[in-house]
Amino acid sequence: MGASCCKPEAIDFEGEVNLFHFYLLRSVGKGAFGKVRVVQHKHSKTLYALKYINKAKCVKMKAVANIVQERRLLEEIDHPFVVNLRYAFQDDENCFFVLDLMLGGDLRFHLDRAGAMSEEVVRFYVAEIAMAIDYLHSKRIVHRDLKPDNILLDEKGHAHITDFNIAVHFSERRLLTGVAGSMAYMAPEVLTKRGYSAPVDFWSLGILAFELLFGKRPFRGRTNTSLTNSILNEHLIWPDDAPDKCSTDGMQAIRGFLERDPNKRLGYRPGGGGFEDIKAHPWFRNINWDQLYNKEVVPPFEPDSKRANFDATHELEELLLEENPLKARKRKEGQDLEMMTPEMRMMEEHFKIFDYTKTQRRSYYTPATSTSAAGQTTSNGTASTAVSSHLSPKGISRPGTPSDRTGVISKTGLDVEAQILDGGGMANVGGRGLLKGTSMDGRQDSLDIRPTNGKQPTPLRQSSTGPEKVEEMKNVGSAI
Template identity: 60%
Template sequence: MRAVENIIQERKLLEEVENNFICNLRYAFQDDENLFMVIDLMLGGDLRFHLDRMGVFTEDMIRLYTAEISCGLAYLHSKRIVHRDLKPDNILLDEDGHAHLTDFNIAVRFREDKPLTAVAGSMAYMAPEVLSKRGYFASVDWWSLGVIIFELAVGKRPFRAKTNEGLTHAIMHEELSFGPSADSLNKDLMDLTNKFVCRDVRQRLGTKEAGGIAKLRAHPFFAGMDWGVVEAKKYPAPFVPDSKRANFDATHELEELLLEDKPLKAKPRKKKKEPVDNGEPETPQAKEMRIMEERFTIYDFSKINRADPQVKDTPMSETHDLYEGKEHIVHVSDKHSSDAHPAPAK
């Protein structure tokens, strides 16, 4: 499954980004049994958790989350990074109620002259150009954001089916319909959603062809919003998570406790023995262990001078997208990803 290369790629990418609306990497290290990545603490839970609890979000909540996530996406796209797995589960709130992008497991750098072709993401939020396998760039993240807005406003996703084939057909061909909710929803909110969930990439809101982030911010749904205050993460949050209760499902943590006597207890590092070259070919497991040892080194964000003009972005690699070249690979990371039977996670 090439999991080692994938986690190295995720960590390397996180080292290169820092933004108010991203769960930033702060430290990385390893012991003899685990790799650790320490990211910003988010006590507010993810949007999926709150959506399941509330049913639908208020208009003010949707406005702020859309504004903040669009800032995070614009930042990533300016660095030629596409997230590819945007969904409520991957948007976390801090203790003050501000939204942050997380889970960069299948995020990847892209080149303007070389479209991505891998089918990667969570199917219910995939853009048509991903499913068609004709190549795509950062436009796919804006489609996903539109699907999220619809779901937060209506309480269900715009495209649903009982099979992956049916869901693919719905995403590729069905018209967007707000159903009975259309009578009560803000017309500007529905227009914004329609402009994101637009099959014509050249007209999709947020894309460079459609005027980019400037056109997005000028949409009537954001009328009166001070974007400078938004970018500084100072805009008043209409919803502040309850700090006296857990804003997450404790089931996962309970499973961890049952499976591990001392979860996340760091084990002391043992002195590594030099590999013996006996002429035998290196086993896949030994190779992966060597790669982790050599490339998953200690990282401390406080020792990185991002203001140093000599510190430049790492050049893009021809092999950064580990999924490229595969015929059909679908990443489905949880039960909410599709109403259809989930495809195998890769």
């Protein structure tokens, strides 16, 4: 009779998703304020990656807006070459993302372990990533942090973009100005702070392709100043053995991505066809893009399924060092939102439950103004000049860039985006939760994080004074 008291409660799989719906398996990653582990849905038996973020650490590091924004953006996204969101929920201590599981490791892991990659492999990754970037841009999303660390391989070897915690929506009337991302992969227009939009992701793709091919990045420096000068001014110099490792077409494509003028960058030249220009480039002549999209092309590299394609120390740390191991907990009842801090209330109200089996994907983005024709009056009563965008079905497929417009860099944000529009919200965050100094070697990127206002804006209110100005450069090693 006494044993009946210990019988576990039945799980309601028809109710709202929560951590009780999953088996917790091994830990596979760790970041500044969150961790990743493999989980299995108890009903469907499907394996996923569970990314969980401690709320208290999130508040302390001023990253609440980033977490809510990432949650919102991921609800909007569903693409073969993106690590897609499947479930989202929270308990009293953590916010949870349940994502597609990628067992092949990230490209940084493979680059460190095996060194530079063959041209065939790099071209395959660049094509898949470019397709995902084009999809994100069609959703008015700019990633801002493309690098080998944020490209994950599945067990067959297909590439997927992950880590959207500094991604934001862009629009022709609200060019971004914040220095956000990993410095060595930042486009020149990001560093000059004159306004930028979608083309920055293709610059980062060019840096990534160069690094995968030659094992080093094209622009380097031991300090922020020298690295910035290299990105802004130095000529693109190829290694001596470049002709042996890469074809002329390949070098031409990389040079096209690394064009300093965003209007001349591959895929964004005036009057260009956007992604069609990339598809038509000689380097990609043998790629069947429809088969690639459907993952019918066999990847040239298949990760070793018998080896762990990630740092195995994460699991050891979880076992030996974790003071409060993750486990499913029921939520406290009757919590008063009014008694919470603004940051905790923001997560409570806006990190909403998502279940891909029940919820239709949607976008939270609503432009403040619209410009659909030359000379059309915007919502604030001012005349506007038309800017072509590949988001318009009949328009030219190229988002606007700073060279298309002058004097329209807006610093007013929308809802959560107001807090991270100009650079993110995370302060004092190093690569794997460490505080970083101001000088690094060419391999890593230093941080220059200077919030000008210690207070976080009131959540989800349109601010008449614009967003909090925060400049943030995420370290190259960030895993979450």
